[in-house]
Amino acid sequence: MTNRRGMAAVTGASSGIGAVYAERLAAQGYDLLLVARRKDRLEELARSLAEKHGIRAEAFPADLAHDEGLRSVESRIAAADTLTMLVNNAGFGIRGLFQESDLARQEEMHRLHIIATMRLTHAALRSMTARGRGTIVNVSSVAAFSQSPWNTTYSATKAWMNSFTEALAVELKTLGAPIKLQALCPGFTVTEFHEVMGVDRKIVPASWWMTSEDIVDESLRGLERNKLIVIPGWRYRTYVFLLRFIPNSLRRALTVAFARRVRRKLAGAAASQETTKPV
Ligand SMILES: NC(=O)c1ccc[n+]([C@@H]2O[C@H](COP(=O)([O-])OP(=O)(O)OC[C@H]3O[C@@H](n4cnc5c(N)ncnc54)[C@H](OP(=O)(O)O)[C@@H]3O)[C@@H](O)[C@H]2O)c1
Incomplete structure (x- = not known):
């Protein structure tokens, strides 16, 4: 039987924000295509969500920072004739002085945040526009709105994501294509992100931390209200608002x-x- 909601592809579904998207979308009745490198985690999540919500869930292990993995996901998405949603969420941060950082890791981050987002969006949009239906969420960051030392390229790649999402929304609106777009810009969120980056969470006051559930729920509410840029949490919204007034x-x-x-x-x-x- 065809699923009324269609299929949602979520990258970075093996932990944190991506895993919560998978849970929330399964609860809404979407079939799932779950992408990340850790196969065991994806398979376990796919199995439990399919069982709990009676949906179809496919674990699709792939490294999106490398050509082979990215091409395989791209082909799977392009061939998915029920795809109605894409969440470009996979990502990581690099902390430290740019000139001292590992250039290979820098390149992986640019490939993941920029090239993978661009290629997967391209693959999804063709079938979405042909069917006149679709939603694309790009998980960016509040870091997209400012530039800070020791975090140079992360902010720059997330600023690209915001700019790309906004430009694409304008282009699709010009065409009258009914595709929803969102750049989700979370602040500090408790996930594996800081562990992977090697940063102690204690350096940020407890009140500034949000949960992945808070973040995804604001994103989904934002989609209902057709919000293009979603900044979860009043602290972060105030911060971004105030930035506008500072030369x-x-x-x-x-x-x-x-x-x-x-x-x-x-x-x-x-x-x-x-x-x-x-x-
Ligand atoms: N946590 C925060 O404070 C925060 C704030 C703002 C924005 N964000 C953004 O939120 C998004 C999700 O991060 P998170 O906080 O949920 O962190 P997380 O728990 O570390 O999750 C990151 C996800 O990305 C996947 N991933 C990493 N490299 C990959 C690769 N080369 N190929 C495929 N998948 C890859 C990881 O899976 P595998 O390791 O299994 O591949 C994992 O599922 C990221 O884009 C991040 O920039 C996070």
Whole structure:
């Protein structure tokens, strides 16, 4: 029997925000195509969601930062004649000075956030526009709205995602194509993200952390209201709103002053740890 909702493809479904999209969309009755590298996790999630919600769920293990994996997902999506939703969610962050960072890892991040988002969106859109129905969510970040030291390329790739989503929405509207688009811009969210990046969650005050459930629920409410840019949480919405009123030159100067202070603090903490080390 054909599913009325159609199929949703979710990248990065093996943990965090992607796994919650999978759960919420299964509960709404979507069949699922679950993509990430960790096969065991995808298979377990697909099995449990299919059992719980009576939907079809396919685990599709692939590395989207490399050509072979990306092409395989692209072909699967292009051939999916029931695809009605795509969530480009897979991603990771790199912390540290750009000039000292591992260039291969940098390239993987650009491939994942930019090339994979662009290619999978292209593959999905052709069939979605032909059928006059579809939704694409690009999971960006609140980091897309500012530039900060030690986080240079992450912010830049997420700014690309916002710009791409907005431009595509305008293009599709011009054509009168009934495709919904959203750039979801979460702030700090408790997932495996910071563990993968090697950053201690304690450096951010507890009140700034959100859950993946909060993030996905705001995204889904945003889709109901046709919101193109969704920033979950009042703190982050206020932050982005206030950024509009600060001239760029002042914003950069404040960022440098703040980053220097943090750097001195971190250097101080490291030095005191060094002196208290047992010999
Ligand atoms: N957590 C936050 O504070 C935060 C804030 C703003 C935006 N975001 C964005 O939210 C999205 C989801 O991240 P998350 O917070 O849920 O982190 P997460 O728990 O680490 O999940 C990241 C997902 O991406 C997948 N992934 C990573 N590299 C991949 C690759 N090369 N090919 C295929 N899949 C890959 C991972 O699966 P495998 O390891 O199994 O491949 C995992 O399923 C990311 O785009 C991130 O930039 C997160």
